Amino acid sequence: MTYDERLEHLLVTAADVFAANGFHSTTMRDLSRATGMSLAGMYYYVEGKDELLYLIQDRCFTEVVTGARAAIAAATDPVERLRRFIRHHVGFFTAHMSEMKVLSHEAESLSGDRWKAINRLKRSYVDLLLSLLDSARPDSDASVDRRVAAFALFGMMNWIYTWYDPDGSVAPNQLADQLAELFMRGIMPAAVPATQEG
Amino acid sequence: MTYDERLEHLLVTAADVFAANGFHSTTMRDLSRATGMSLAGMYYYVEGKDELLYLIQDRCFTEVVTGARAAIAAATDPVERLRRFIRHHVGFFTAHMSEMKVLSHEAESLSGDRWKAINRLKRSYVDLLLSLLDSARPDSDASVDRRVAAFALFGMMNWIYTWYDPDGSVAPNQLADQLAELFMRGIMPAAVPATQEG
DNA sequence: TTTTCATTCGAACGAACGTTCGAAAAGACG
DNA sequence: CGTCTTTTCGAACGTTCGTTCGAATGAAAA
Numbered sequence: 001m002t003y004d005e006r007l008e009h010l011l012v013t014a015a016d017v018f019a020a021n022g023f024h025s026t027t028m029r030d031l032s033r034a035t036g037m038s039l040a041g042m043y044y045y046v047e048g049k050d051e052l053l054y055l056i057q058d059r060c061f062t063e064v065v066t067g068a069r070a071a072i073a074a075a076t077d078p079v080e081r082l083r084r085f086i087r088h089h090v091g092f093f094t095a096h097m098s099e100m101k102v103l104s105h106e107a108e109s110l111s112g113d114r115w116k117a118i119n120r121l122k123r124s125y126v127d128l129l130l131s132l133l134d135s136a137r138p139d140s141d142a143s144v145d146r147r148v149a150a151f152a153l154f155g156m157m158n159w160i161y162t163w164y165d166p167d168g169s170v171a172p173n174q175l176a177d178q179l180a181e182l183f184m185r186g187i188m189p190a191a192v193p194a195t196q197e198g
Numbered sequence: 199m200t201y202d203e204r205l206e207h208l209l210v211t212a213a214d215v216f217a218a219n220g221f222h223s224t225t226m227r228d229l230s231r232a233t234g235m236s237l238a239g240m241y242y243y244v245e246g247k248d249e250l251l252y253l254i255q256d257r258c259f260t261e262v263v264t265g266a267r268a269a270i271a272a273a274t275d276p277v278e279r280l281r282r283f284i285r286h287h288v289g290f291f292t293a294h295m296s297e298m299k300v301l302s303h304e305a306e307s308l309s310g311d312r313w314k315a316i317n318r319l320k321r322s323y324v325d326l327l328l329s330l331l332d333s334a335r336p337d338s339d340a341s342v343d344r345r346v347a348a349f350a351l352f353g354m355m356n357w358i359y360t361w362y363d364p365d366g367s368v369a370p371n372q373l374a375d376q377l378a379e380l381f382m383r384g385i386m387p388a389a390v391p392a393t394q395e396g
Numbered sequence: 397t398t399t400t401c402a403t404t405c406g407a408a409c410g411a412a413c414g415t416t417c418g419a420a421a422a423g424a425c426g
Numbered sequence: 427c428g429t430c431t432t433t434t435c436g437a438a439c440g441t442t443c444g445t446t447c448g449a450a451t452g453a454a455a456a
Contacts, residue, residue: 044433044434107360136386155355158357187342
């Protein structure tokens with residue numbers, strides 16, 4: 001095993017434990033037990049508990065942002081681009097539950113420069129969705145504020161970690177499609193129309 | 199000041215501090231400072247830190263559940279009842295941000311019997327929404343799973359604490375209406391129809 | 397006043413925490 | 427083999443935590 005692989009193992013395991021028990025409730029001794037490394041040994045790979053959380057969030061969020069950009073790049077239709085953004089977010093979330101739970105739930109557990117760095121990523125990701133919304137929505141529709149719409153969407157997607165079981169009766173792909181459908185048309189599809197959406 | 203008023207003051211202040219800094223990061227000494235009570239003095243009113251969190255969540259959630267039942271009681275139209283449920287939840291949330299943030303964010307910070315008690319309330323509240331959804335949705339619409347729809351709604355509502363400012367440009371009433379509209383019809387109101395919804 | 401009960405709190409306790417340090421072990425290279 | 431570097435880790439340090447305890451205070455009753 002190389003150095004990088006051992007660091008990776010530490011980060012993945014830590015994400016699982018943080019997700020299961022919360023960042024602040026997790027002790028370095030818990031991580032020592034879970035990883036099989038010694039307590040002091042972990043400090044050879046990581047500055048401390050805070051940097052551990054930061055590395056998990058930074059890696060995960062960077063992957064989310066670049067993945068989203070790639071996912072929407074191929075499409076030109078604004079509505080389709082929005083739909084792909086949603087599918088990518090939900091797909092990534094369900095495939096990396098621990099990391100995404102840590103990212104969503106422990107947003108305020110960082111401080112100082114590390115917090116700022118993560119928030120830069122967050123802002124760029126929010127801006128991306130806002131621009132997608134501006135393109136996809138009819139200009140006329142001012143009934144819902146753009147920020148409200150954006151954070152409502154993030155809310156329904158990021159809440160997943162509180163209830164969703166990827167091995168349950170709703171498959172990740174179905175969940176993604178249903179959330180996209182819900183966000184686009186709501187639960188009360190206006191009576192009849194338009195079944196032509198791929 | 200009576201005993202009850204002092205307990206109330208402790209609970210309200212603790213909810214604010216928990217909301218601001220998180221439950222686990224908050225020390226009893228922080229609460230002592232914020233309330234003006236002495237460290238030991240708080241233990242005359244409360245068994246400990248865990249019971250403090252439990253009391254905040256129990257009182258708040260009980261109020262949410264009974265308030266929701268009252269809010270929908272007057273209406274008979276299923277869609278209107280659902281709309282009132284949403285408006286009540288968002289209205290209560292924005293009016294009690296600290297408590298609701300503690301309720302949403304610190305759901306896993308309790309354990310044992312106290313966790314079970316809160317989860318009983320949670321289950322009954324979820325069941326209430328599920329029954330409202332069953333009544334409000336066209337029987338035919340199986341495109342979105344009922345649990346997915348329910349938790350998507352809870353997600354967009356409970357996510358509020360991460361971004362919403364009640365003193366910002368969107369008033370609480372507007373937020374409630376917009377989230378209800380979003381959940382019912384989505385961001386892409388199907389072109390033309392039906393402006394007849396009260 | 398004296399007695400009783402409710403309420404407050406300074407001071408301390410034991411436990412658990414994140415982190416450090418110096419030495420030991422393991423590998424790489426001559 | 428010996429030497430240098432990388433990696434591991436037992437043991438401890440200093441701090442902070444939630445909680446307790448017994449004495450002090452205040453208010454009401456007799």
